[in-house]
Amino acid sequence: xxxxDLGCTIDGRTLxxxxxxxxxxxxALAVLGPSGAGKSLVLRCLLGLAPAQAKVTGTLFxxxxxxxxxxxxxxxxxxxxxxxxVPQAAAASLDPMRTVGAQLRELCALHATDSRPHERLAEVxxxxxxxxxxxxxxxxxxxxxxxxxxxxxxxxxxxxxDEPMASLDCVSQAELVELLVSRCAAExxxxxxxxxxxxxxxxxxxxxxxxxxxxxxASGALAELLAxxxxxxxxxxxxxxxxx
Amino acid sequence: xxxxxGLTVGARLCxxxxxxxxxxxxxxxxxxxxxxxxxxRALVGxxxxxxxxxxxxxRELIGAPRSAWAELRARVQLVWxxxxxxxxxxxxxxxxxxxxxxxxxxxxxxxxxxxLAALLQRVALEPELxxxxxxxxxxxxxxxxxxxxxxxxxxxxxxxxxxxxxxDRPVAWTIVDLLRSLRATGIGLMMISHDLSFLPxxxxxxxxxxxxxxxxxxxxxxxxAEPQAAATRALVDAAPRL
Numbered sequence: 001x002x003x004x005d006l007g008c009t010i011d012g013r014t015l016x017x018x019x020x021x022x023x024x025x026x027x028a029l030a031v032l033g034p035s036g037a038g039k040s041l042v043l044r045c046l047l048g049l050a051p052a053q054a055k056v057t058g059t060l061f062x063x064x065x066x067x068x069x070x071x072x073x074x075x076x077x078x079x080x081x082x083x084x085x086v087p088q089a090a091a092a093s094l095d096p097m098r099t100v101g102a103q104l105r106e107l108c109a110l111h112a113t114d115s116r117p118h119e120r121l122a123e124v125x126x127x128x129x130x131x132x133x134x135x136x137x138x139x140x141x142x143x144x145x146x147x148x149x150x151x152x153x154x155x156x157x158x159x160x161x162d163e164p165m166a167s168l169d170c171v172s173q174a175e176l177v178e179l180l181v182s183r184c185a186a187e188x189x190x191x192x193x194x195x196x197x198x199x200x201x202x203x204x205x206x207x208x209x210x211x212x213x214x215x216x217x218a219s220g221a222l223a224e225l226l227a228x229x230x231x232x233x234x235x236x237x238x239x240x241x242x243x244x
Numbered sequence: 245x246x247x248x249x250g251l252t253v254g255a256r257l258c259x260x261x262x263x264x265x266x267x268x269x270x271x272x273x274x275x276x277x278x279x280x281x282x283x284x285r286a287l288v289g290x291x292x293x294x295x296x297x298x299x300x301x302x303r304e305l306i307g308a309p310r311s312a313w314a315e316l317r318a319r320v321q322l323v324w325x326x327x328x329x330x331x332x333x334x335x336x337x338x339x340x341x342x343x344x345x346x347x348x349x350x351x352x353x354x355x356x357x358x359x360l361a362a363l364l365q366r367v368a369l370e371p372e373l374x375x376x377x378x379x380x381x382x383x384x385x386x387x388x389x390x391x392x393x394x395x396x397x398x399x400x401x402x403x404x405x406x407x408x409x410x411x412d413r414p415v416a417w418t419i420v421d422l423l424r425s426l427r428a429t430g431i432g433l434m435m436i437s438h439d440l441s442f443l444p445x446x447x448x449x450x451x452x453x454x455x456x457x458x459x460x461x462x463x464x465x466x467x468x469a470e471p472q473a474a475a476t477r478a479l480v481d482a483a484p485r486l
Binding site: 033034036139141166167168169171172173174175196197198199202203236237238239240241242243244 | 274275276277382383384409410411413414415416441442444445478479482483485
């Protein structure tokens, strides 16, 4: 997948400007930056879910196809088997009125993948018993695992993970990152991991782009960005991650 | 000032002992669901099931009439994890601060009160933000406003529950630096944090909870460098480092 020159404006305000990056099957790319940099908006634009009043420009190159990022209908067609999202607030993204198993079965049917909820749960380290649970009976870490199981159930080519560890304790964070990376590597899924936790993603993403105020201010091998931050935002993130 | 013995809240918290006072700093760590937030809520009277003993300056609060808790609410303030939902979205920062003073039985700030200016300076919040609603503030500004609101009650003890978890790390450090500066002025601090790196230099001692029970307590440097309990070791091992 290649994103070329993604831009987004709302009411004349430029929120994203000339954002470009590419990712291959099985690769993990970190999207870093301070709060408000536009990280989550990039994912929403790729999914065709930018705010209704947003004007989105740029092109998504998908295999041999060229998809205008303004074409929400074409992007909707890619959701599921093409692009799947693991949201930040997993518990809020689940249907509170239906069991985990029912939600998994629905998603598998929708995207014509094999409908075996128990196997999908086992992939993310949850026992069969969780299929009968409602979202309110899940801890934060369990809800994130269910959200990951739902995303993986689509068998996507690219997994977009939006700060999936943000509200978890550090043990759950480490477990979730390990799970994300291992599942994506095993199934050759490209992983785009949005995070502001540089220390956490440094272990799992070889490559990164850094956003600030909607623009890419740094990109390249994460090890090199850490060793020699090329500009002030990256330098501030590295310094804050090393402090303490 | 605030001494708890055998603090218990149903099955969520069991047998916690602690002593909190002016100038003292206690960190509370543990996995999600370990009872940290329950403890924070219990200490400000928001857990009706609280059992054991909780004394404020020698006066027992558990079983005492609600009026006995009023004094505690003026002297102990809780800052919540998510300032976006903890602050009334319909009140400007100025009115939130005024409300906190009213509830704590303090006198009203006048519009140009030098104490209000000093309060804003203390939390590094620009005066022009006073008349904004919480929704018009950035995450870091909102958390500073929430801390300003708590300080407006002139508490002796501040309890902060994961106040950095929604912030990016450079902004989170500015909040931690603010908490350190408040401690240096004599305010007691109980800091709940998933991020262990914020604790050294901010608190003196740390209490580790697992499944609602205390499993380890001691000086922060010792507990983090030589964890004894399995739950503490798991937290220390999982902390990311560059």
